[in-house]
Amino acid sequence: MPARRDPGPSVKDPELYESLRDQGSSKEKAARIANAAAARGRSSVGRSGARSRDYEEWTVEDLRRRAAEIGIEGRSRMRKGELIDALRHH
Template identity: 50%
Template sequence: MAKDHGPTVKDDKLYEDLLRDGASKGKAARIANAKAAGTLDHRSSELEDRSKADLLKEAREIGVAGRSKMDKAALVKAIRMG
């Protein structure tokens, strides 16, 4: 059974699984909360297959600084670093 991570994490099991897979605490919380809220968008699990507009939107949601000046490859790298 997953440990309760408090009110800031809505899906404790997914959060723990993501941490175990190497995601940062912030990224794991964002993904777990988005899944719990039903807003997790999986149009493509491969970032390289997504449009630059989709990557910019995701980068904005996770707070990537300097995203407007990045090309697609830089956006993919920044999103992966979370």
């Protein structure tokens, strides 16, 4: 079993953070979810999703704009499927 990573003082729910990192989430995504869960409660964080359309319904321009917001490199050369994959696994 790998040693525990210290997420630092900015992460409010280290146990959830570690679980998300073990599942493959990025550091940023794991910290964002862990902090939201600590602030609003774990059950309410799960309910707050699914308000946006599926990425498949987005235009390529919308996908590129979202990729730029979160800092995905190489987005201007990506096709729609590659953008969707990059956004889902960031």
